[in-house]
Amino acid sequence: MKAHTEYLWMNTAKRREYVNITDECARILKQSGIREGMMLVSAMHITAAIWVNDNEPGIIQDADDMLERLAPFNPSYRHHLTGEDNGDAHLKNLLTHHQVIIPITAGQLDLGPWQTVFYCEFDGRRRKRVVIKVMGE
């Protein structure tokens, strides 16, 4: 069994941003030399998520609208008593989930035809990490 670990540093220009990291995942897979196994892609911060969906700008905007509707930016969260203003980002993270597993088959990311891996930033404009770990043979 082999394991290969890399960390991506993210630093988005906007507070909320959805960044396609599929090519980075493919590059790391190649680096690992692993042909059968699983790749974990996991945000290491608690105000960002990983989402697999279609790379279609309308869907990204629809998802952002829904997350803002269900977990709105709002200064009245209890978390804000600590001096922070990002309570909504923690809740958007909960709804989206902070990680995915990509199956690795025959040396490829075994994704469906429209599956794209997105880093979802909910409280950006600062440096944050994603851990990518491939395990297999």
Add this chain to the structure above:
Amino acid sequence: MKAHTEYLWMNTAKRREYVNITDECARILKQSGIREGMMLVSAMHITAAIWVNDNEPGIIQDADDMLERLAPFNPSYRHHLTGEDNGDAHLKNLLTHHQVIIPITAGQLDLGPWQTVFYCEFDGRRRKRVVIKVMGE
């Protein structure tokens, strides 16, 4: 380390449908010969999800009601500018999550007494795939 991969083809009669695939998972596990490890069950399309819950029809209907309330079928999504009408299905997929991992212990799916694996179709009446990958020994 062994890896075993199979693909299930799904084609539901209804637009939204919840299909119990636990027996298929057990069959694939047996096929793999793996006794200790993990099984990834992951929808390969972006308008379907995998959910583990109780096989009780009321719960399934309650979950469907909630998903329709939080991410309603609605022709005004931006995604619909592409000609599609399934914007809600992408959002329901986000809320449900598209994959689960089943632990494999002593050659069995290590599930709790009521845990049932469901394929959740949000835009059916077409052929779609689920990848099931078992990794272990």
Add this chain to the structure above:
Amino acid sequence: MKAHTEYLWMNTAKRREYVNITDECARILKQSGIREGMMLVSAMHITAAIWVNDNEPGIIQDADDMLERLAPFNPSYRHHLTGEDNGDAHLKNLLTHHQVIIPITAGQLDLGPWQTVFYCEFDGRRRKRVVIKVMGE
């Protein structure tokens, strides 16, 4: 490849409770002797979840408020026709997701600086299990 499996028994005093189990995960990792791999932490019941976020009481309360807003305790769920009163707990479980994977790197839980692993109980005051499975080398 090695695999190590343990089960945590939970029994919360309150109906809804968020229990930090990060130290338990670290203890089980040490027990396993695994230095590179993945740890699955997965609730075995269908009314509990696992969530990774900040150990800040305001966030926990904000998350609980949101889950109660999106999936309220309510006697009218169809599931209640079975005699149960925990329909909301099944739906809160859906929104939170019942499992996470922790990457294991250099013998440590490879978590970000604020990442804390919580067991989220939505229908407590009874004995329930979490399966923790470490796989690697």
